[in-house]
Amino acid sequence: MKADFIQALDEIGKEKGISKEILIEAIEAALISAYKRNFGSSQNVEVVIDNTTGDVKVYAQKDVVEQVEDELLEISLEDTKEIDNRYSIGDVINIEVTPKNFGRIAAQTAKQVVVQRIREAERDIIYGDFINRENEIVTGIIQKLNNNVLVDLGKTEGILLPAEQIPNETYNHNNRIKAYIVEVKKTSKGPQILLSRSHPGLVKRLFELEVPEIQEGIVDIFSISREAGSRTKIAVYSNNENVDPVGACVGQNGTRVKAVVDELNGEKIDIVNWSKDPSVFIANSLSPAKVLDVQINEDEKSASIIVPDYQLSLAIGKEGQNARLAAKLTGWKIDIKSETQYNDESSEEIEE
Structure with missing residues (x-):
């Protein structure tokens, strides 16, 4: 030398x-x-x-x-x-x-x-x-397709494992894609960037991108429950009494929520108001179903919900999805009954 x-x-x-x-x-x-x-x-x-x-x-x-x-x-x-x-x-x-x-x-x-x-x-x-970008959204180009989807992120590649993919979503070579960074690992072969399309955090970040009121801290996201590719529920609240949090997230003529839905390829999104009153929050969480009454059991953190007879199937949802997502969103166990079922049970108790 x-x-x-x-x-x-x-x-x-x-x-x-x-x-x-x-x-x-x-x-x-x-x-x-x-x-x-x-x-x-x-x-x-x-x-x-x-x-x-x-x-x-x-x-x-x-x-x-x-x-x-x-x-x-x-x-x-x-x-x-x-x-x-x-x-x-x-x-x-x-x-x-x-x-x-x-x-x-x-x-x-x-x-x-x-x-x-x-x-x-x-x-x-x-x-x-990338370690500083965990829990953030990143945009990349799909490069390789097999069970794992490799995404070109510029300086490196991210990996979208099957468990983090949206069921029935199609990933085409050279398509641009937005994904959520779940974890960044340091390995002997260099950093491994684990991505997700199914994580609830992806929905949260997409709304932050679309809704200025969230970026400014006027509207906050309280919780999200998601069954990726099918339906998501998101609970929001406002720090300004003059701002409607649901309206801010929906946008004029639904433009803001539509942008998120389009990014998620048509996934249905229910936006509901959070309330510090559990009974109100639980009733809101079952949207679009209308609730007649909510009976709270604080010790068991469970709730009995009474809905009109014609709203029962809507409240429960297909294969129980609406009730399941509402329970995840609120953190409460939920038991839904029609008005007729509730009245019949009440009558039986009185007769006894």
């Missing part, structure tokens, strides 16, 4: 944010392994690179002893006097053992180390960029 290589290390270090000293230390450590691998030495060796000239020298490190038992690791005090008479028993002496063709090996090794360190530095930069 030569002085121009040292200069190149300087430039690479500045460009990639790695100090020249760290690169040189890494090269020296790699050269020790290269020396032992190529020259079959079991010696203790040290490799030193001159920071100015780029000259590489290999030194065998030996303990100064009275009587030598292992010539590879030890040297007698008497022999050290031929080198320098200041050594004494217990000192360590460095003896240059640089092979004639070691410059070529050093150059090859240095190149490999620098490339590896640059790759590691770039991975760290990407990891640093």
Whole structure:
């Protein structure tokens, strides 16, 4: 290696944010392994690179002893006097053992180390960029399709696992896609960006993008329950009594909620008012069904809901979906009864 290589290390270090000293230390450590691998030495060796000239020298490190038992690791005090008479028993002496063709090996090794360190530095930069974007939306281009969908995010790829995909959603090569960053992992192969299209957080972030009142903190999202690809319920409230939170999220002529629905390929979205009164919140959560009465059991955190007979199937929903999503949204167990069922049960209790 030569002085121009040292200069190149300087430039690479500045460009990639790695100090020249760290690169040189890494090269020296790699050269020790290269020396032992190529020259079959079991010696203790040290490799030193001159920071100015780029000259590489290999030194065998030996303990100064009275009587030598292992010539590879030890040297007698008497022999050290031929080198320098200041050594004494217990000192360590460095003896240059640089092979004639070691410059070529050093150059090859240095190149490999620098490339590896640059790759590691770039991975760290990407990891640093994305770890701060967990729970955010990212836009990318679909690149590979199998069970896992790989998404080109520019500097790296994200992965959309089957469990994070929307059921029956089609992912076509080169299509642009919005996804939610669930987790960023640091692995030996670089950062792994785990994406989701089914996470409730995706709906939350989409509404934040579409509704200025949410961005400004006037309207807040209290909770979201979602069965991806089918239906989502979102509970909102306003910090300003003059602003209707549901209306803000729906938008004029439904434009805001339509933008979210379109991004989710037609997934139905119910937007309801949150209330600190559990009975009101629970009644709202069963929208679009109309509720006649809510009976709360605080100890069991359960609620009995009475609805008009003609609203029973709507309140429960197809395969119980509406009731299930309402329970997730509110955090309460929900039991729905028609007005007739409730009256019949009440009559039976009275007769008993």
